[in-house]
Amino acid sequence: MASQPKYQRRKEDRPREIADAAFEAFAEKGYAATRIDDVAKRAGISKGLTYLYYKTKEDLFKAVVKNVVVRRVDALLADVESTELSSEAFIRGPMLDFMKRVPGSPIAIVIRLLISEGRRHPDLIDYYYDNVVARGLAAISRFLERGVERGEFRPEARDLQPQLFLAPMMLSMIWRLVFTDKPLDTDRLMENQIDLLLTRIKA
Amino acid sequence: MASQPKYQRRKEDRPREIADAAFEAFAEKGYAATRIDDVAKRAGISKGLTYLYYKTKEDLFKAVVKNVVVRRVDALLADVESTELSSEAFIRGPMLDFMKRVPGSPIAIVIRLLISEGRRHPDLIDYYYDNVVARGLAAISRFLERGVERGEFRPEARDLQPQLFLAPMMLSMIWRLVFTDKPLDTDRLMENQIDLLLTRIKA
DNA sequence: CTCTTTACTGACCCATGAGTCATTAATTAT
DNA sequence: ATAATTAATGACTCATGGGTCAGTAAAGAG
Numbered sequence: 001m002a003s004q005p006k007y008q009r010r011k012e013d014r015p016r017e018i019a020d021a022a023f024e025a026f027a028e029k030g031y032a033a034t035r036i037d038d039v040a041k042r043a044g045i046s047k048g049l050t051y052l053y054y055k056t057k058e059d060l061f062k063a064v065v066k067n068v069v070v071r072r073v074d075a076l077l078a079d080v081e082s083t084e085l086s087s088e089a090f091i092r093g094p095m096l097d098f099m100k101r102v103p104g105s106p107i108a109i110v111i112r113l114l115i116s117e118g119r120r121h122p123d124l125i126d127y128y129y130d131n132v133v134a135r136g137l138a139a140i141s142r143f144l145e146r147g148v149e150r151g152e153f154r155p156e157a158r159d160l161q162p163q164l165f166l167a168p169m170m171l172s173m174i175w176r177l178v179f180t181d182k183p184l185d186t187d188r189l190m191e192n193q194i195d196l197l198l199t200r201i202k203a
Numbered sequence: 204m205a206s207q208p209k210y211q212r213r214k215e216d217r218p219r220e221i222a223d224a225a226f227e228a229f230a231e232k233g234y235a236a237t238r239i240d241d242v243a244k245r246a247g248i249s250k251g252l253t254y255l256y257y258k259t260k261e262d263l264f265k266a267v268v269k270n271v272v273v274r275r276v277d278a279l280l281a282d283v284e285s286t287e288l289s290s291e292a293f294i295r296g297p298m299l300d301f302m303k304r305v306p307g308s309p310i311a312i313v314i315r316l317l318i319s320e321g322r323r324h325p326d327l328i329d330y331y332y333d334n335v336v337a338r339g340l341a342a343i344s345r346f347l348e349r350g351v352e353r354g355e356f357r358p359e360a361r362d363l364q365p366q367l368f369l370a371p372m373m374l375s376m377i378w379r380l381v382f383t384d385k386p387l388d389t390d391r392l393m394e395n396q397i398d399l400l401l402t403r404i405k406a
Numbered sequence: 407c408t409c410t411t412t413a414c415t416g417a418c419c420c421a422t423g424a425g426t427c428a429t430t431a432a433t434t435a436t
Numbered sequence: 437a438t439a440a441t442t443a444a445t446g447a448c449t450c451a452t453g454g455g456t457c458a459g460t461a462a463a464g465a466g
Contacts, residue, residue: 005461005462006414006415006460006461006462007413007414007415007461007462008413008414008462008463009412009413009414009461009462009463010413011412011413014413014414030235030319030320030322032233032235032236033235033323035452035453035454036453036454036455037453037454045414045415046414046415046416047415047416047454047455048414048415048416048417048455048456048457049413049414049415051454051455051456052413052414055455056454056455057454057455111377111381112318112319114381115315115318115319115377115380115381116233116315116318116319117233118380118381119233120236125381125382129382129385133382133385160395161388161391161392161395163371163374163378163387163392164371164392164395164396164399166374167370167371167373167374167392167396168366168367168370170370170373170374170377171366171369171370171373171374174314174318174373174377175366177318177321178314178317178318178321178328179328179332179336182332182336184366185364188364189364189366189367189370192363192364192367193367193370196367196399196400196403197399199403200399200402208431208432209430209431209432209444209445210431210432210443210444210445211432211433211443211444212431212432212433212442212443212444213443214442214443217443217444238422238423238424239423239424239425240423240424248444248445249444249445249446250424250425250445250446251425251426251427251444251445251446251447252443252444252445254424254425254426255443255444258425259424259425260424260425
């Protein structure tokens with residue numbers, strides 16, 4: 001009867017596994033209510049091991065945010081910028097789809113964490129702003145610019161605040177985070193906003 | 204040398220004083236990081252007294268949310284509904300002013316608390332929804348209806364989701380809560396949105 | 407097969423903070 | 437005045453959970 005080993009040493013994979021487990025836990029309970037012991041259990045390891053890879057709970061928190069963010073934003077932006085559609089078709093198609101997806105995605109959960117815990121981690125806020133918000137806003141601005149150059153948008157499109165595109169997405173996110181069971185057709189909300197904006201800027 | 208009393212008994216005022224102190228503390232540190240002892244100090248009383256009026260920290264939390272909300276919303280809605288302006292003038296005037304004020308007001312702080320802690324207090328969420336969100340949305344709907352009846356708005360105005368008015372306010376709130384120091388002309392954001400909506404619905 | 411290294415465990419420590427309660431003293435009743 | 441009532445205190449308890457570390461065993465070297 002060959003006794004199987006009590007554990008395997010997997011130096012390479014542990015950090016990501018722990019961060020994933022922590023993300024799950026934070027998503028469910030929030031930062032403060034999450035116990036390191038619980039994270040460890042989810043990752044299938046002992047509590048002590050967590051501290052080998054992350055010196056404090058705060059370190060772990062930061063790793064989680066950066067992980068989730070980095071893994072997604074790059075892919076998304078690249079994907080979004082590589083289309084050959086007309087400006088209007090692009091907005092009503094891929095961009096709208098993207099906006100509809102975000103409120104139900106892990107990004108929404110990261111945002112909740114930032115809203116609740118962000119003030120105690122200013123460097124995290126900066127990181128998130130630089131790597132997500134600023135890049136997203138810049139992408140929208142570039143897109144509007146391109147539309148004007150192509151003659152698809154009126155020059156006034158350049159003066160539109162990119163946040164006008166994101167506002168209903170934001171409201172949808174918060175709505176779903178807070179009022180999970182209250183009805184709201186968030187898809188229609190975003191469609192309507194896109195419609196408002198397009199009729200304003202279309203050439 | 205008449206020794207002054209060590210304290211005064213003020214059964215009537217304590218609950219509100221404690222709730223106010225707790226609101227301050229929650230606003231600064233968030234729910235989890237706030238110590239009952241700190242609340243007591245702010246209120247100028249002993250920790251034990253807090254427990255005479257609020258059985259648990261959670262009770263106190265609920266009282267805070269209800270307090271802040273109730274004290275403001277009634278006044279605001281009444282004020283907002285008692286104007287004799289034309290629909291457009293009303294939107295561009297009092298309503299826009301109101302929207303500009305909210306992101307910097309205590310309401311924003313309550314919303315942060317609800318986003319962070321709400322899931323553990325479903326009855327609070329319901330309370331807030333019924334007393335703030337639903338009433339606000341209903342007010343906007345009534346207002347649109349009135350505009351149509353008066354011939355100031357096109358009938359399609361009835362189909363507008365009221366949330367379209369609130370979306371940029373929401374984004375502004377979150378922006379200010381999270382990215383305190385990053386620039387964003389939130390006032391212009393709301394003006395632009397109102398403008399978009401008005402050109403769509405004006406008769 | 408033995409030795410060294412180190413990933414990993416789990417029992418432990420201890421600061422913290424929610425909640426309690428015996429005691430004190432301000433107020434009210436008589 | 438004196439007694440009865442109860443608002444208010446503050447020292448206490450006790451569970452909790454972040455963080456530590458001595459010891460264990462898996463992997464790799466020679």
